[in-house]
Amino acid sequence: MELIVFLVLLGLGYVFGRLSESRHYRAIIQREQVLRDISVVPVKIPPPEYLRHESTLVCGSVVISVDYFKTVAASLRNIFGGRVGAYESLLDRARREAVLRMQDEARQLGAETIYNVKYETSRIGENAGKGLGSVEVLAYGTALIASTASK
């Protein structure tokens, strides 16, 4: 009986997890194309051409959950060692999504570019015991807005 429950959860996790991941990747790639004009740069000090721009803090955050299949796949990996591909794609999605939300905020402010981008990652894991549970990624940076005085 327990084995059946386990297999059902595994199957559900695999199917729905795959679906949501591929859907998410499609959305990410599409939005990255749209928001490409707002450059995101992890450079501390902006070049002098931005000297007359207004600056303000922008953030983007996202919490993404693992699915059951990933949890099981990762715990198997823990036995044999090696790359944990299941978690890599999860973190990649979360980081890219956070940056996209930050770019969205910057666009609403009319910003040209975002400098000094930093990431903050943490896990919210109380639901999954020792496993990963879900990851939270916060991306933040300083948006530079061309002020009317600078033109």
Add this chain to the structure above:
Amino acid sequence: MLISNMEVVPGKRITQHLGMVQGSTVRAKHAGRDIMAGFKNIFGGELKGYTELLSESREEAIDRLKQQAAALGANAVINVRFSTSSIAAGASEIFVYGTAVLVEDR
């Protein structure tokens, strides 16, 4: 109040440093959201409730940072950093800190 995570403010000169300011919040989500999150851990996907919660607490932490900076008479906070930690089951902390400064137009 100008908030920036760079060490310099483009086009402005820093005239005075007023010391470090900080803001933090600890938030927990209600049990219903926790149950939903438990389901999500099977199916995968974004936890919208948690995302909302975290952006709310981020806003609040920044508000507290601004209040402290205003109390010091600053007109900008630079070099802002965020830090998050999950301190207990079901509660997470957001901590934001930066340097309160006085800036003027160059």
